Amino acid sequence: MIDRKDVVTIxxxxxxxxxxxxxxxHMYICHHTKQRLKKFVKCQSLKPYMLANKTIxxxxxxxxxxxxxxxxxxxxxxxxxEFYTTNxxxxxxxxxxxxxxxCDNLIQMVELKLGCDGCDSNALNEQEMLQLNSCVSRI
Amino acid sequence: xxxxxKRKLALCGWLQEHQREVYESSxxxxxxxxxxxxxxxxxxxxxDFRNLQGYERGPVFSAVxxxxxHEKPELDQxxxxxxxxxxxxxxxxxxxxxxxxxxxLTENELTDLTHMFHxxxxxxxxxxxxxxxxxxxxKDFNENDEELISQINAIxxxxxxxxxxxxxxxxxxxxxxxxxxxxxxxxxxxxLLGLSTNPEINNPVFVEIDKRGRLIVD
Numbered sequence: 001m002i003d004r005k006d007v008v009t010i011x012x013x014x015x016x017x018x019x020x021x022x023x024x025x026h027m028y029i030c031h032h033t034k035q036r037l038k039k040f041v042k043c044q045s046l047k048p049y050m051l052a053n054k055t056i057x058x059x060x061x062x063x064x065x066x067x068x069x070x071x072x073x074x075x076x077x078x079x080x081x082e083f084y085t086t087n088x089x090x091x092x093x094x095x096x097x098x099x100x101x102x103c104d105n106l107i108q109m110v111e112l113k114l115g116c117d118g119c120d121s122n123a124l125n126e127q128e129m130l131q132l133n134s135c136v137s138r139i
Numbered sequence: 140x141x142x143x144x145k146r147k148l149a150l151c152g153w154l155q156e157h158q159r160e161v162y163e164s165s166x167x168x169x170x171x172x173x174x175x176x177x178x179x180x181x182x183x184x185x186x187d188f189r190n191l192q193g194y195e196r197g198p199v200f201s202a203v204x205x206x207x208x209h210e211k212p213e214l215d216q217x218x219x220x221x222x223x224x225x226x227x228x229x230x231x232x233x234x235x236x237x238x239x240x241x242x243x244l245t246e247n248e249l250t251d252l253t254h255m256f257h258x259x260x261x262x263x264x265x266x267x268x269x270x271x272x273x274x275x276x277x278k279d280f281n282e283n284d285e286e287l288i289s290q291i292n293a294i295x296x297x298x299x300x301x302x303x304x305x306x307x308x309x310x311x312x313x314x315x316x317x318x319x320x321x322x323x324x325x326x327x328x329x330x331l332l333g334l335s336t337n338p339e340i341n342n343p344v345f346v347e348i349d350k351r352g353r354l355i356v357d
Binding site: 014016018019020022044045046047048052061063073074 | 293326
């Protein structure tokens with residue numbers, strides 16, 4: 001089972017497009033785990049629209065650095081919101097391969113940013129997760 | 140004869156030869172010229188901000204704008220000729236990076252991006268109140284602008300630019316590795332058409348093809 005600091009890659013279906021043809025891929029950092037509860041923050045490849053759009057208030061930008069993170073592109077970690085599941089089991093095989101986690105300093109930065117003004121908490125769609133991520137299972 | 144200076148003509152010629160479709164948009168050509176000069180400046184080389192003015196949709200080199208609007212056939216011909224003469228040196232890596240970046244974004248996205256630069260924002264009130272021909276000053280290029288360029292450089296790495304191909308479908312610009320590009324099938328193209336109207340994915344849309352042949356969209 002994954003633990004705090006671990007980074008997982010999750011596949012999400014597109015509406016109206018067969019998931020045999022195209023799926024979305026998201027990276028999440030697990031920042032909290034307690035019994036069945038797993039909490040994550042979302043990582044997105046940094047894009048120019050993010051530089052012009054200030055809708056994300058609390059974030060961390062990371063460049064690829066295997067001493068700190070498993071990212072292959074410059075990445076923005078969105079600390080305005082967290083995502084959680086309560087009934088899913090995530091095997092270690094779901095972790096990123098170049099490096100399975102983030103370093104202590106980065107997870108501490110994430111927790112600090114999340115605590116700044118509080119953050120929105122959103123449930124991940126567990127059914128969607130099970131549909132495309134075959135190694136994820138119900139507890 | 141066009142009024143644009145030789146450096147700008149050479150850049151116009153380079154863009155015609157390497158990214159014709161970018162050149163065919165007046166706005167994208169202006170963004171190409173702006174970012175080429177900004178990259179030159181931040182990389183410690185000579186940059187040319189002469190005749191740079193603030194328009195509602197961002198910084199514009201007015202002489203090139205005039206040539207493009209009023210004498211396009213002559214601009215096409217003269218600029219291509221000056222580029223091919225090779226007397227004005229163009230940094231190939233920088234030109235490739237800049238044209239790749241401009242191609243990967245829509246006109247509106249490029250406009251929003253250039254509006255972030257202090258060199259334009261310093262005169263924003265005058266520009267947006269309708270004043271015409273507002274000159275922009277290189278002195279207004281500040282630390283904020285350097286930071287923006289640093290972030291843009293981090294996104295558009297040399298490796299990405301040299302090993303990727305952009306597939307434009309509607310308002311979306313999908314970026315594939317050269318290897319994955321060669322694996323694209325008709326069904327993939329149909330899927331890209333479906334994705335092209337999805338408001339939740341943003342340019343540049345990085346896509347990989349997995350072992351099962353699925354498009355994995357970032």
